[in-house]
Amino acid sequence: MENYVIEFKNYVKKFKNTKIGPLNFQVEKGKTTAILGASGSGKSVVIKTMIGAISNFDGEVKVCGYSKKKRKAHLANKDISFYTQMDFSLYEMNVVTYLKNMCIVLGVNKKSINHKVDYWLDFFDLKKDAHKKIKNFSWGMQNRLSLILSLIKDTDVIILDEPGANLDSSWRNKMRNLLIDYKNRGRTIIITSHNIDEINDLIDYYVVLEKGKLVFTGTKLDLNMYAKYKMYFYEKFDYESFQKFLSGKNIKAFKYDELENSIVFATNSTKEINWIFLYLIKETTPILNLVKLPVNMDSIYKALEDNNDYQKEVTQIFQNAVPDKKSLKLAEKLEKKAKKEMEQQNLEIEDKKYYKTLENSNFSKPIENIESKELNALEDIKDKKEANNN
Numbered sequence: 001m002e003n004y005v006i007e008f009k010n011y012v013k014k015f016k017n018t019k020i021g022p023l024n025f026q027v028e029k030g031k032t033t034a035i036l037g038a039s040g041s042g043k044s045v046v047i048k049t050m051i052g053a054i055s056n057f058d059g060e061v062k063v064c065g066y067s068k069k070k071r072k073a074h075l076a077n078k079d080i081s082f083y084t085q086m087d088f089s090l091y092e093m094n095v096v097t098y099l100k101n102m103c104i105v106l107g108v109n110k111k112s113i114n115h116k117v118d119y120w121l122d123f124f125d126l127k128k129d130a131h132k133k134i135k136n137f138s139w140g141m142q143n144r145l146s147l148i149l150s151l152i153k154d155t156d157v158i159i160l161d162e163p164g165a166n167l168d169s170s171w172r173n174k175m176r177n178l179l180i181d182y183k184n185r186g187r188t189i190i191i192t193s194h195n196i197d198e199i200n201d202l203i204d205y206y207v208v209l210e211k212g213k214l215v216f217t218g219t220k221l222d223l224n225m226y227a228k229y230k231m232y233f234y235e236k237f238d239y240e241s242f243q244k245f246l247s248g249k250n251i252k253a254f255k256y257d258e259l260e261n262s263i264v265f266a267t268n269s270t271k272e273i274n275w276i277f278l279y280l281i282k283e284t285t286p287i288l289n290l291v292k293l294p295v296n297m298d299s300i301y302k303a304l305e306d307n308n309d310y311q312k313e314v315t316q317i318f319q320n321a322v323p324d325k326k327s328l329k330l331a332e333k334l335e336k337k338a339k340k341e342m343e344q345q346n347l348e349i350e351d352k353k354y355y356k357t358l359e360n361s362n363f364s365k366p367i368e369n370i371e372s373k374e375l376n377a378l379e380d381i382k383d384k385k386e387a388n389n390n
């Protein structure tokens, strides 16, 4: 059985002034694939090609086993649903009549039409407006109607082009929960969104475009994206010793803003944040606020930049037959990086030790198996506690 629902091979679409491609990527069955990129990068062109709205292109595109260039290309659409924001401002019909007609066009089993229309109108809170003319619907209501159109066919593959646009946060949240449910049921989701942060935890594969070119395809692990946090303090912060503390930990500190007394740091494992708290306890530095910065295209491009730098370093080393001083230095750097990755793999074991330490933090028994720095931190607290009691 074919594991890929969609395949793009050497795909190129040329417009008068723009070229999209060459693109090579696959969408795996049962996974959530996000097509991401800045405005104008080519996301909609890719999606329009998937659904057959663009058919004149170079290369090969297969959807659900059907080549998009062959005579039977349209048959792929029976197995997929598609969402895009539609404009219903000229529709005189009421929503029930419209949806029932559309169910027939979409090939929904006749016996289930009434039940499905009723279910989805209820789900998107449009039942009370069921007999209004669609042209009188607000933008948000029209958007919910577009969503019903993409869900009512109930297919295993769903393509969503900016499903959150024009929806308020509570509807976006409801839509997100629906996608989680689809994902848990093994459905294939292809999604584009400018609010990456809202869907980032659902994404299995990233297809990242930049100015029509494919700049990345792969998993979250391949992307190695660090989550960024901003921490605010009451008073001046000793950034230098903080940076020293971070060496050997899987945390990067980006900058210290002296004006607002804030630091930005990043990590690819949320567990690592515990080190920061341990440091702050040691330094008795109270925090004012901690904010997780949203994932956006900048974070993704930054992760790609970091990955590219790393790749360049590796290539450089292997291209130099006789290692010079610079290459040796790079080799040393890479060795350190590899060591760090090993440490990351051992993180769970480290974490267990760390939590054990916290459990023991009543200081009634000796603390074993703990790094001396962290031991010192806890000892300091113990001293302070005792001083207070005296």
Ligand SMILES: Nc1ncnc2c1ncn2[C@@H]1O[C@H](COP(=O)(O)OP(=O)(O)OP(=O)(O)O)[C@@H](O)[C@H]1O
Residues within 6 Å of the ligand: 015, 016, 018, 020, 037, 038, 039, 040, 041, 042, 043, 044, 045, 046
């Ligand atoms: N029919 C068309 N004729 C000419 N150029 C087009 C056509 N469709 C798309 N393009 C061009 O292709 C490029 C990619 O457009 P596309 O709509 O795919 O961007 P996008 O990534 O979906 O952007 P957004 O996030 O703003 O929707 C743009 O430069 C656009 O002008």
